Amino acid sequence: MLLSVAIPILMKVSFPEEVSPQTRMVFDVIENLPDGSNVLLSYDFDPASEGELLPMAQAFTRHCCAKGHKQYYMTLWPLGSPMVDKSLDTIRSEYPDMIYGEDFVKFDYKAGGEVVIRVIGTDLRAMFPLDSSGVSLDELPMTKNIKNLQDMDVIVNVSAGDPGTKQWVQFASTPYSLTTVSGCTGVQAPQMYPYIPEQLAGVLGAIKAAAEYEQAIAEKYPEIASNPSAQEAKRRMGPQLIAHSLMVGLILLGNWIFFVSRKRGEA
Amino acid sequence: MEKPQGSNTLIWSIVFIVGAIMLLISLSTSRTGQVWVTPTHHAFTVTSETNSNGGAVWKSIDPSTATNGDITWTTYAAVPEVELEDKITSNEASLSWPRTIGLWLAAMFTLFILSFLVGDNPAYKFAEAMVVGTSAGYVMVIGIWDVFVPDLLANLFPETIKGWVLPGLSPEPLEGLGYALHLVQYIIPAILIVMLLWNLMPSGGWISRWPIALFIGVTAGFRMIGAIEADLLAQIRAGIVPLWQTTDGVFDFWLSFKYFTITIATLSAMVYFFFSIEHKGFIGKTAKVGIWFMMITFGASFGYTVMGRIALLAARLEFLFGEWLHFIPAS
Amino acid sequence: MKRLVPLTIAIVAGFTLIIAYFFPIAQQWSDNVQEWFKILAVGAMVLGGGNLIKLHLKKVSAKRKGWGYSMVTIVCFFGVLIVGFLKVGTPPNTNYPDYVWSGYYLQEGSGVWWIYLHMIVPLTSMMFAMLAFYVATAAFRAFRAKNIEATLLLVTAGIVLLGRTYAGVWLFDAWLPESMLWLRFDNLTEWIMNAPNTAGNRAIMIGIALGTVATSLRILLGVDRSYLGQD
Numbered sequence: 001m002l003l004s005v006a007i008p009i010l011m012k013v014s015f016p017e018e019v020s021p022q023t024r025m026v027f028d029v030i031e032n033l034p035d036g037s038n039v040l041l042s043y044d045f046d047p048a049s050e051g052e053l054l055p056m057a058q059a060f061t062r063h064c065c066a067k068g069h070k071q072y073y074m075t076l077w078p079l080g081s082p083m084v085d086k087s088l089d090t091i092r093s094e095y096p097d098m099i100y101g102e103d104f105v106k107f108d109y110k111a112g113g114e115v116v117i118r119v120i121g122t123d124l125r126a127m128f129p130l131d132s133s134g135v136s137l138d139e140l141p142m143t144k145n146i147k148n149l150q151d152m153d154v155i156v157n158v159s160a161g162d163p164g165t166k167q168w169v170q171f172a173s174t175p176y177s178l179t180t181v182s183g184c185t186g187v188q189a190p191q192m193y194p195y196i197p198e199q200l201a202g203v204l205g206a207i208k209a210a211a212e213y214e215q216a217i218a219e220k221y222p223e224i225a226s227n228p229s230a231q232e233a234k235r236r237m238g239p240q241l242i243a244h245s246l247m248v249g250l251i252l253l254g255n256w257i258f259f260v261s262r263k264r265g266e267a
Numbered sequence: 268m269e270k271p272q273g274s275n276t277l278i279w280s281i282v283f284i285v286g287a288i289m290l291l292i293s294l295s296t297s298r299t300g301q302v303w304v305t306p307t308h309h310a311f312t313v314t315s316e317t318n319s320n321g322g323a324v325w326k327s328i329d330p331s332t333a334t335n336g337d338i339t340w341t342t343y344a345a346v347p348e349v350e351l352e353d354k355i356t357s358n359e360a361s362l363s364w365p366r367t368i369g370l371w372l373a374a375m376f377t378l379f380i381l382s383f384l385v386g387d388n389p390a391y392k393f394a395e396a397m398v399v400g401t402s403a404g405y406v407m408v409i410g411i412w413d414v415f416v417p418d419l420l421a422n423l424f425p426e427t428i429k430g431w432v433l434p435g436l437s438p439e440p441l442e443g444l445g446y447a448l449h450l451v452q453y454i455i456p457a458i459l460i461v462m463l464l465w466n467l468m469p470s471g472g473w474i475s476r477w478p479i480a481l482f483i484g485v486t487a488g489f490r491m492i493g494a495i496e497a498d499l500l501a502q503i504r505a506g507i508v509p510l511w512q513t514t515d516g517v518f519d520f521w522l523s524f525k526y527f528t529i530t531i532a533t534l535s536a537m538v539y540f541f542f543s544i545e546h547k548g549f550i551g552k553t554a555k556v557g558i559w560f561m562m563i564t565f566g567a568s569f570g571y572t573v574m575g576r577i578a579l580l581a582a583r584l585e586f587l588f589g590e591w592l593h594f595i596p597a598s
Numbered sequence: 599m600k601r602l603v604p605l606t607i608a609i610v611a612g613f614t615l616i617i618a619y620f621f622p623i624a625q626q627w628s629d630n631v632q633e634w635f636k637i638l639a640v641g642a643m644v645l646g647g648g649n650l651i652k653l654h655l656k657k658v659s660a661k662r663k664g665w666g667y668s669m670v671t672i673v674c675f676f677g678v679l680i681v682g683f684l685k686v687g688t689p690p691n692t693n694y695p696d697y698v699w700s701g702y703y704l705q706e707g708s709g710v711w712w713i714y715l716h717m718i719v720p721l722t723s724m725m726f727a728m729l730a731f732y733v734a735t736a737a738f739r740a741f742r743a744k745n746i747e748a749t750l751l752l753v754t755a756g757i758v759l760l761g762r763t764y765a766g767v768w769l770f771d772a773w774l775p776e777s778m779l780w781l782r783f784d785n786l787t788e789w790i791m792n793a794p795n796t797a798g799n800r801a802i803m804i805g806i807a808l809g810t811v812a813t814s815l816r817i818l819l820g821v822d823r824s825y826l827g828q829d
Contacts, residue, residue, distance in 0.1 A: 001734040002384075005580050009588055009595065015764035020788060047719040048726040051582025052575050078409045078643075079722075081704055082714055108413045111639035114489050115632045126629060127636075130417065134435040134691055134700060170493030174501055186575030190568045193791055194800040198505055199497060205791075206571055207578040208762045228596065236581045241763040243577045243730070248756050250738040255752070258742050311695040325695050338695045342707050369716030376717065380724040384731060396667040398721040399650070400674025405718055407647045408682030408710060410640040412703050419637050434694040456634040460641035467648045473600045475645075476826055478638055480604035483817060483825045484611030485635045491612075491814035492619055498807035502800050521780075525793050532797030540805045557801070562747045564798025566754025567790050573737075573755075574762055576730040583727045586720070 004246045005239040013238035019219075023212040026181045026202035029154060030060070031220065035068040037153040038146070042168065043087070045160035046079035049185055054083060055233035056183040056210035057158045059217060061087040062230055064156075065095045066221050070142050072152070074107040074128075076116055076163045081109050094227070101140040106132040113163035117171040121149045155180040165192055169199045183210065211237045279385050290592065297593040300374070302366035303351055304343040305359050312337045322434055348597050374591040377583055419460075422453040506533050532560035601826050608825070612818040651675060674717075681709040754790060761787030 019027070030039070041060060045053045064071050071091075073084045084106055091098050098104060107128040110116050119127045124146055125137055137143040149155070155178055159165040165182040173180040173195075181202045182192055189205025196203060204213055210233035218225035225231075293299040308330035316324040325338070333339050346360045354360035379394035421428040421436055429436040441449050459478040466475040510530060512522040535557035538550060546554045589597040611631050618628030654668035680686075686709035691700035703710050743749040760766045766783030774782060780789070816822035 001580075001731050002584075005577060005730070006584050006588070009581060009584050012595065015768075017764075018767065018784070020784070022788065022791075047723045049575075049579070050719070050723055051580075051727070052578040078406045079714075079718070081409070081413075082711075085704065108417070109409055110418075110636060111410060111414050111643070112632070112636035113639075114493065115485070115635050115639075118489070119629065119632050119636075122625065123629070126633070130433065130435050132702065133693060134433055135693060136435055136437055138437075139435075167493070170497040171489075174497040186571035186573070186578075187568075189571050190564065190791065190795050191799050191803075193796040194502055194505065194803055195497075196796075199501055206574045206762070208574060236578055236585075237763065239581045239584075240574060240577055241765050243580075244573065244759040244763050245765060247573055247734060247737050248759050250734060251741050251752060251756065254738045254741060255743050309689070309692065309695075311692070313696070322694070323696065327692070338690070340689045342689060342705075344706065365712060366716075369712055373716045373720040376720045377724045380721065380728065383728060392664070392667050393670060394721060395725075396670040397674050397717065398725060400671035401678050401713060401717050402722065403647045403650050404675040404678030404682065405710070405714065406643055407679060408703065410643040411683065414637065414640045418633075419640075430697075432697070432699045434691075434697045434700055452630060452633070453637075456637040456641075459634065459638055460644070463638065463641045463645055464648065466645055467652060473827070476600070476604040477607055478641065479825060480608040481611050481631075481634065481638060482642070484608035485615065485631060487608070487814040487817040488612035488615035490810050491818075492616060494807040494810040494814075498803050499811070502804050502807070506800060525789070528793045529797045529800075532794050533800050536798055536801030537804065540801065558747060559750055560794050561798045561801075562750040563754045563790065563794040564802075566751040567758050567787075567795045569751070569755045570758025570762065570787075573730075573733050573759060576727070576733050579723060579727040580730040583720075583724050 001243065001246065004242045008238040008242050011238075012235070013242070014234060015237055015241060017211050017215040017234055017237065019212045019216045020209070022202060023204060023209050023216060025197075026183075026204055026209075027063075027213060027216040029179060029181050029201045030063050030067065030069070030156075033067065033069065033153055037067075037069050038072065038151060039064050039069045039154050039156060040072045040074070040149065040152040041084075041087070041156045041158070042074050042076060043080045043083045043158050044076045044164045045083060045158060045185075046077050047082075049160035050083065051236075052185050052207050052210075053158050053160060053183060054086065055207065055236070056204050056213060057083065057087060058090055058232070059210060059213045059230070060156050060158070060183065061090055062094070062221075062224055063213075063217050065091060065098060066217070066224065068103075071104040072107070072143075072146075073104065075109050076113055076167075077160075078109055078111075090229075094229075100133075101131075101135070102142055105140060105142055108132050114167040114171050117149075117163075117167055121172055121176060124148050149178065150176050152178065154178075156183075157181070158183040159188065160185050161188065164188065165200070165203075169195050173199050183213075207233050207236050207240065275385075289594075293592045293594065298351065299593050300367065300371055300591055302363050302370055303346045303355065303360040304363040304366065305346055305354060306341050306343055306361075308339065308341050310337055310339045348593070370591060374587060377587060419453060419457060423450070423457065506530065531556070536561050601823065604826055605820055605823060609818055609820055612814070616818075647675065647679075678710075678713055681713060685709075687712070757783050758787050758790065761785075 033039070041057075041064070043057055045057075061071070073087065075081055075084055088100075088104065088106060091104055108131075110127055116127055124143075128137060130136055131140060131143070137146070145151075149172055155168060155172060157165050157168045157180060159168075159182060165184050165188065168180055168182070172178050179201050180199070181204075182200055183204040184192060184206075186206035189203060189209075192200060192203045192205075204210060214231055214233050217230070290299070310328050310330040310333040311325040312328050312333070313336070314324050314326050318324050328337065330339060343363060345363075345366065346354050351360065376394050376397070379390040382388055383391045416428060417433060421433055425436060459481065462474050463478040464475075466472055506529070508526050508530070510523060510527050512519045512526060514522065535553050537557070539546075539554040539557035539561070544550050585595070588594040614624065614627050614631050618624040651672060654671050657668040658665045658672070682703060685699060685701060685703050688701040688703055688705055688708040688710075690696070690698055691702065694700045701708070704714065705711060741748075741752055743752050760769065761783035766787065770782045779785060813822070817825070
């Protein structure tokens, strides 16, 4: 398994990506919003899932920046704050015209999981009186007129577990009929499909969907296509194919040995 | 079945020797394991203005013009690989020893955990002990600075906290009964925290039942509302769809087949979970069909799970080959 | 008293939230309860850390097997706590440079940032990445198509594994006719996720929701008192 992942990485093996209908749904949600819309991005994951989720989180960030959307970042996980910082670093380095407090803002981590979602559903300042840099929300241009979650046009949730997409669906998307899209781990993705399309507008499931999303963004925005940092998920699909083929091969081999042994035993 | 010790040792010896050779090659041909940084100097001088909280307003100035009384400090940012040689040549970048040592430690820790493939060993156990200690400490630090200080202490001692860590705070001016109620509102959770921590004492553990009961009650209330609205009613509503689907007025076979499959699968899987009737005869056969659909569900979940795990491994190997060894461009 | 008061707290807290959902006039009480929950969650983190240290200190003082590793845990824990609490290496907030303690503790270059990037990230992410090896071992050793159910699971897993990579397209592109494109593994995977997977997970979700409601009601009506422990 180690070699099946290491060798494609060293040889920079890559394959073409075709955007699937599910990924296209998520892409269209962000793309069809009027420029400058309010987008809440909640990064509910930690370094353990960074390999799978950070590429799609960064893709969401670049897409929102390309559309000029106002981005409100938060996290429900204690170790999620540095993940948000990576997106803010991307904005600062790749979109230097965007100004903190006018185009993007970060809120600190707050404990409580679904309680946080429930509270900001009615009153944002009850949970976040200050932003991450200690400035009052009433003093920031992009937050002074925001009362609660219902002032957001879209919620983007990148989730690795609990609290995560399920809680956003239960306490934000369903009660307030808010458009929500999710990027989640491979473990969680199949469980989110029942929520589509009424409660979740779309789901990006695992690294494959992240690669497709990067492809969709690259097709629409060629300037992002030429940025190597924006193709991280696509780079990881090379090792994925080899490792998946190995897995299928191992399953077939194991079963072949099992059936041959059973036949010999019967004989 | 006995573990083939001899061939295992041979394989791992070859892996380590090849790895050591690759490391030596990399050290001699590139800036392996080095982190270079560029400094950014900050300087601020006080102005005569005051902000909305009555505090002084400081403005950013050119660091070269800073004088006594001005506040200055330097931050460092890592140089991306593509700019490294240029910045080194022009003397803008310097080798950062803390970050370089940190990078090597990160690589060592990664290899320590990876060594578990050989078998349980002291290096892995050491790394495991570190994971536990650092994660627990880190989560507590976050809890203190992101919740405890701004949400509890800032409400109990607003002026003190404002003068110490949160100068942007604008506490509501409260007096009399309003102030008393506000204090009570935040003294209660402070007392509950003390009661919760009483669990660590050798006796009197029952005292922690009060805050635990609050947790349980709130969670039960929340989960019930969320489960009914989003998982029960909404899912039942989503499951009731016409089985005769049309597109542009024409019967759409594949769409109808999809919804037919979803309906049959959902109903048969729910029959499987209904244990008040014995699973025999028609009910038994329906439950069997339900199991088959759930096996398809679990197979899909397994496929996605594998995808997720491999992505995590790929990310770590990219760190080792990219950021540490410089065999590939760092991501 | 030892059981009656916490029982009352649980019931009142839970019902406050439910009543506030239907009667917005009770929203203020609900907000108070939620605020206490949020602050108490930090107390739970402190309790978790405290328990961890208590456990490992007992191991060290009794010099039980592996006590050296417990020392490592304790040293790391207090090291991170001291660096984090004192905001070692953190410059002030640029909006308030005269307040030395106003800086963001996770800022690039700070002590906590260094610990996070060079210790927590590699340790936790590699710990989880090891699962890839266990999954491969399990696939070879344990996954056997012994009956129809197991066969269905394995066949679906195989289709999804290949369908979610370029192999799902490449294996069929050269020879599959246009009318049979639905058999291509990527399209088949899409259908599996949208139809049988959705249905199976929907059924499980409804079952879990009913179970959650039942359990929550048992707690809120005082029938289930297991969380109160023994007297």
